[in-house]
Amino acid sequence: MTVRIVIPWRGDATDRVANLCRVISWWKLNHPTWPVVIGEWPVERGPWRKGCAVDAAGRPDDDDIVIVSDADVVCPQVGEAVDAVAGGRVRWAVAHRMVHRLSESATSLINGRQLDLPPRAQRISPYVDESYVGSPGGGMVVVHGRTLIEVPIDPRFEGYGSEDHSWSLALHRVAGAPYRGHGDLWHLRHEPQARAYAGQSAARGIGSPNNLRLWTRYRTATTPGAMAALITEARGEIRRLRHPPDPCSTTSDADGTGV
DSSP states (O other): OOEEEEEEEOTTOGGGHHHHHHHHHHHHHHOTTSOEEEEEOOGGGOSOOHHHHHHHTOOOOTTOEEEEEOTTEEOTTHHHHHHHHHTTSOSEEEEEEEEEEEOHHHHHHHHTTSSOSSOOSSOOGGGEEEEEEOOTTSSEEEEEHHHHHHSOOOTTOOSSSSHHHHHHHHHHHHHOOOEEEEEEEEEOOOOOOOOSSOSSHHHHTTOOHHHHHHHHHHHTOOSHHHHHHHHHHHHHHHHHHHSOOOTTOSSOOOOOOOO
16 A cells, blocks of 8 residues: 655646645655655646646556645644545545635745744744635545545536535545544645635635536535436546547547546
């Protein structure tokens, strides 16, 4: 069994490079035996698709433990979630309950090595812009390798919003309830991605009308058959995006290779 960290990424956001480098150094310091794999979905491939970035990191072995982690977060309690999945108690796990969005000044100090990540202080309020209960599908998720193959992140979610909530719904339906810890997810500050709806909490996470419509399909897929159909569609889209058709060819790839 191998534990590996998959970080979905695209290199067009220069303000996030420092966050990525700091997060990678945190992983190497705290979990040096867990390799960090960058799954990149580059600009030339079109709109950002988190599902494609995770797929680009490569197919895990069935008995791998995969930590799908954003490029700007750390969770000191992640080992608890890894233990829960590795021990066979659950097929996926989330170590954190609360998300703490660090301020711009705190992020600058952390990236400059003038402040610990996460901040080690009796009062964290000077460093945090916002704290809230996180979604079980977002930020950092620990998943069994076979489960990630069976339940991919739907690549039809473009840009920002709703892909994490929908992945959580699919995982709940197919893999059951996760282990849910009481840890803290620390989020380094960056410029927010474009979104169709402003505001806080749920409205902020919608992203776009198209993403909202697809998320609604996941939310209303309350039977195993309905969710299986959505996942089949997602796998087909991953295959299509992984091997785009040759515009000079008169035939298409329809070999049905699995994800």
